[in-house]
Amino acid sequence: MIRLASATLAPVVMLAIMPVAAADQSQGQLTVRADLSYVPISEIEFTNRDLKYEIYDNLTYRGSLEYRISNILSIGPAFEYMARHISPDATFSEDIRLYNLYADFRFNHALTDSGANYFVFGLCTGISSLNEDNGAAGRGFLFYGVVGFDIALSKLVGLDLIYRYQDSRIDVEDRIYRFDGSALQAGLNYRFRL
Numbered sequence: 001m002i003r004l005a006s007a008t009l010a011p012v013v014m015l016a017i018m019p020v021a022a023a024d025q026s027q028g029q030l031t032v033r034a035d036l037s038y039v040p041i042s043e044i045e046f047t048n049r050d051l052k053y054e055i056y057d058n059l060t061y062r063g064s065l066e067y068r069i070s071n072i073l074s075i076g077p078a079f080e081y082m083a084r085h086i087s088p089d090a091t092f093s094e095d096i097r098l099y100n101l102y103a104d105f106r107f108n109h110a111l112t113d114s115g116a117n118y119f120v121f122g123l124c125t126g127i128s129s130l131n132e133d134n135g136a137a138g139r140g141f142l143f144y145g146v147v148g149f150d151i152a153l154s155k156l157v158g159l160d161l162i163y164r165y166q167d168s169r170i171d172v173e174d175r176i177y178r179f180d181g182s183a184l185q186a187g188l189n190y191r192f193r194l
Helices: 001-018
Strands: 030-045 051-068 075-090 092-110 118-132 137-152 157-172 177-179 181-193
Touching: 030 075, 030 157, 051 092, 092 137, 118 157, 137 181
Parallel strands: none
Antiparallel strands: 030 051, 030 177, 030 181, 051 075, 075 092, 092 118, 118 137, 137 157, 157 177, 157 181
Protein backbone atom coordinates (compact mmCIF):
# COMPACT_ATOMS: atom_id res chain seq x y z
CA MET A 1 0.00 0.00 0.00
CA ILE A 2 2.80 2.45 0.88
CA ARG A 3 4.64 1.54 -2.32
CA LEU A 4 1.49 2.26 -4.37
CA ALA A 5 0.92 5.62 -2.66
CA SER A 6 4.52 6.73 -3.19
CA ALA A 7 4.44 5.59 -6.83
CA THR A 8 1.25 7.59 -7.36
CA LEU A 9 2.53 10.74 -5.65
CA ALA A 10 6.03 10.70 -7.14
CA PRO A 11 5.07 12.25 -10.52
CA VAL A 12 3.04 14.97 -8.79
CA VAL A 13 5.89 15.87 -6.42
CA MET A 14 8.44 15.87 -9.25
CA LEU A 15 6.25 18.14 -11.34
CA ALA A 16 5.81 20.54 -8.43
CA ILE A 17 9.53 20.85 -7.68
CA MET A 18 10.80 20.96 -11.26
CA PRO A 19 12.34 24.32 -12.09
CA VAL A 20 10.02 26.59 -14.00
CA ALA A 21 11.33 28.11 -17.23
CA ALA A 22 13.40 31.22 -16.65
CA ALA A 23 11.05 33.32 -18.79
CA ASP A 24 8.14 32.63 -16.41
CA GLN A 25 7.85 35.81 -14.35
CA SER A 26 4.33 35.11 -13.13
CA GLN A 27 4.97 35.62 -9.40
CA GLY A 28 2.87 38.53 -8.15
CA GLN A 29 0.36 38.08 -10.97
CA LEU A 30 -3.37 38.40 -10.32
CA THR A 31 -5.79 36.26 -12.35
CA VAL A 32 -9.53 36.78 -12.66
CA ARG A 33 -11.43 33.70 -13.89
CA ALA A 34 -14.98 33.34 -15.24
CA ASP A 35 -15.93 29.72 -15.87
CA LEU A 36 -18.85 27.39 -16.36
CA SER A 37 -18.83 24.08 -14.49
CA TYR A 38 -20.86 21.15 -15.77
CA VAL A 39 -21.80 18.42 -13.27
CA PRO A 40 -23.50 15.67 -15.31
CA ILE A 41 -25.24 13.92 -12.41
CA SER A 42 -26.16 14.98 -8.89
CA GLU A 43 -28.54 13.32 -6.46
CA ILE A 44 -31.38 14.09 -4.09
CA GLU A 45 -32.26 11.60 -1.35
CA PHE A 46 -35.48 11.67 0.67
CA THR A 47 -34.49 10.20 4.03
CA ASN A 48 -38.06 9.81 5.33
CA ARG A 49 -39.09 7.77 2.26
CA ASP A 50 -35.78 5.99 1.59
CA LEU A 51 -35.82 7.22 -2.04
CA LYS A 52 -32.97 8.55 -4.21
CA TYR A 53 -33.24 10.39 -7.51
CA GLU A 54 -30.57 11.53 -9.93
CA ILE A 55 -30.62 15.10 -11.19
CA TYR A 56 -29.02 15.49 -14.62
CA ASP A 57 -27.16 18.32 -16.35
CA ASN A 58 -26.21 20.74 -13.58
CA LEU A 59 -24.52 23.94 -14.75
CA THR A 60 -22.86 26.38 -12.34
CA TYR A 61 -21.39 29.81 -12.98
CA ARG A 62 -17.98 30.27 -11.36
CA GLY A 63 -15.80 33.28 -10.65
CA SER A 64 -12.46 33.43 -8.89
CA LEU A 65 -9.61 35.77 -8.08
CA GLU A 66 -6.18 34.20 -7.67
CA TYR A 67 -2.87 35.64 -6.57
CA ARG A 68 0.33 33.94 -7.76
CA ILE A 69 2.48 33.74 -4.62
CA SER A 70 5.28 31.89 -6.46
CA ASN A 71 6.01 30.70 -9.98
CA ILE A 72 4.11 27.48 -9.23
CA LEU A 73 1.43 28.28 -6.62
CA SER A 74 -1.62 30.53 -6.76
CA ILE A 75 -4.30 30.94 -4.09
CA GLY A 76 -7.52 32.87 -3.80
CA PRO A 77 -11.27 32.93 -3.18
CA ALA A 78 -13.85 31.54 -5.61
CA PHE A 79 -17.62 31.64 -5.87
CA GLU A 80 -20.13 29.43 -7.74
CA TYR A 81 -23.82 29.88 -8.37
CA MET A 82 -26.48 27.56 -9.78
CA ALA A 83 -30.23 28.09 -10.14
CA ARG A 84 -32.53 25.43 -11.54
CA HIS A 85 -35.85 23.69 -11.25
CA ILE A 86 -35.95 20.07 -10.10
CA SER A 87 -38.88 17.68 -10.17
CA PRO A 88 -37.61 14.16 -9.43
CA ASP A 89 -41.11 12.68 -8.95
CA ALA A 90 -44.79 13.68 -8.80
CA THR A 91 -44.59 14.48 -5.06
CA PHE A 92 -41.72 16.99 -5.13
CA SER A 93 -41.06 19.98 -7.38
CA GLU A 94 -38.82 22.84 -6.35
CA ASP A 95 -36.68 25.72 -7.59
CA ILE A 96 -33.26 25.59 -5.95
CA ARG A 97 -30.31 27.96 -5.72
CA LEU A 98 -26.83 26.70 -4.86
CA TYR A 99 -24.03 28.98 -3.64
CA ASN A 100 -20.46 27.72 -3.17
CA LEU A 101 -17.82 29.87 -1.50
CA TYR A 102 -14.38 28.34 -1.27
CA ALA A 103 -10.60 28.74 -1.36
CA ASP A 104 -8.62 27.69 -4.44
CA PHE A 105 -5.09 26.27 -4.12
CA ARG A 106 -3.67 25.76 -7.61
CA PHE A 107 -0.24 24.52 -8.72
CA ASN A 108 0.84 25.74 -12.14
CA HIS A 109 3.59 24.12 -14.19
CA ALA A 110 4.76 26.07 -17.25
CA LEU A 111 4.49 24.03 -20.46
CA THR A 112 6.34 26.51 -22.68
CA ASP A 113 9.35 28.79 -22.33
CA SER A 114 7.06 31.81 -22.51
CA GLY A 115 5.47 30.77 -19.21
CA ALA A 116 2.03 31.53 -20.62
CA ASN A 117 0.64 27.96 -20.94
CA TYR A 118 0.26 25.82 -17.83
CA PHE A 119 -0.57 22.34 -16.68
CA VAL A 120 -2.59 22.94 -13.48
CA PHE A 121 -3.66 20.80 -10.56
CA GLY A 122 -4.95 21.73 -7.17
CA LEU A 123 -7.44 21.47 -4.34
CA CYS A 124 -10.41 23.58 -3.35
CA THR A 125 -12.39 23.56 -0.13
CA GLY A 126 -15.23 25.62 1.27
CA ILE A 127 -18.92 25.90 2.12
CA SER A 128 -22.01 25.09 0.03
CA SER A 129 -25.37 26.68 0.73
CA LEU A 130 -28.59 25.52 -0.92
CA ASN A 131 -31.92 27.38 -0.77
CA GLU A 132 -35.27 26.09 -1.91
CA ASP A 133 -38.07 28.47 -2.92
CA ASN A 134 -40.24 27.03 -0.14
CA GLY A 135 -37.91 28.69 2.38
CA ALA A 136 -35.97 25.57 3.38
CA ALA A 137 -32.18 25.87 3.34
CA GLY A 138 -29.09 23.94 4.29
CA ARG A 139 -25.31 24.15 4.31
CA GLY A 140 -22.58 21.63 3.72
CA PHE A 141 -18.89 21.13 3.15
CA LEU A 142 -17.40 21.26 -0.35
CA PHE A 143 -14.14 19.67 -1.45
CA TYR A 144 -12.72 18.98 -4.88
CA GLY A 145 -9.53 18.40 -6.82
CA VAL A 146 -8.74 19.79 -10.26
CA VAL A 147 -6.40 18.90 -13.09
CA GLY A 148 -6.20 20.48 -16.53
CA PHE A 149 -4.74 23.25 -18.63
CA ASP A 150 -4.56 27.06 -18.66
CA ILE A 151 -3.81 27.94 -22.28
CA ALA A 152 -2.79 31.44 -23.36
CA LEU A 153 -5.00 33.01 -26.03
CA SER A 154 -3.03 36.27 -25.84
CA LYS A 155 -0.54 37.86 -23.47
CA LEU A 156 -3.28 38.68 -20.94
CA VAL A 157 -6.13 36.26 -21.71
CA GLY A 158 -6.16 32.51 -21.13
CA LEU A 159 -8.52 29.58 -21.61
CA ASP A 160 -9.22 27.18 -18.70
CA LEU A 161 -9.94 23.53 -19.56
CA ILE A 162 -10.30 21.66 -16.26
CA TYR A 163 -11.48 18.26 -15.05
CA ARG A 164 -12.55 18.18 -11.43
CA TYR A 165 -13.71 15.54 -9.00
CA GLN A 166 -15.89 16.90 -6.24
CA ASP A 167 -17.59 15.91 -3.03
CA SER A 168 -20.44 18.02 -1.66
CA ARG A 169 -23.38 17.06 0.58
CA ILE A 170 -26.08 19.43 1.80
CA ASP A 171 -28.85 18.43 4.23
CA VAL A 172 -32.14 20.31 3.82
CA GLU A 173 -34.87 19.05 6.20
CA ASP A 174 -35.65 15.46 5.11
CA ARG A 175 -33.63 15.79 1.89
CA ILE A 176 -29.95 15.27 1.17
CA TYR A 177 -28.50 16.91 -1.93
CA ARG A 178 -25.24 15.46 -3.27
CA PHE A 179 -23.09 17.09 -5.92
CA ASP A 180 -20.42 14.40 -6.15
CA GLY A 181 -18.28 12.94 -8.87
CA SER A 182 -16.82 14.19 -12.11
CA ALA A 183 -17.31 17.67 -13.50
CA LEU A 184 -15.94 19.68 -16.40
CA GLN A 185 -14.94 23.30 -16.06
CA ALA A 186 -14.17 25.71 -18.91
CA GLY A 187 -13.84 29.46 -19.18
CA LEU A 188 -11.66 32.47 -19.68
CA ASN A 189 -9.15 34.17 -17.44
CA TYR A 190 -7.52 37.59 -17.44
CA ARG A 191 -4.01 37.95 -16.03
CA PHE A 192 -2.46 41.19 -14.81
CA ARG A 193 0.03 42.56 -12.31
CA LEU A 194 -0.79 44.89 -9.44
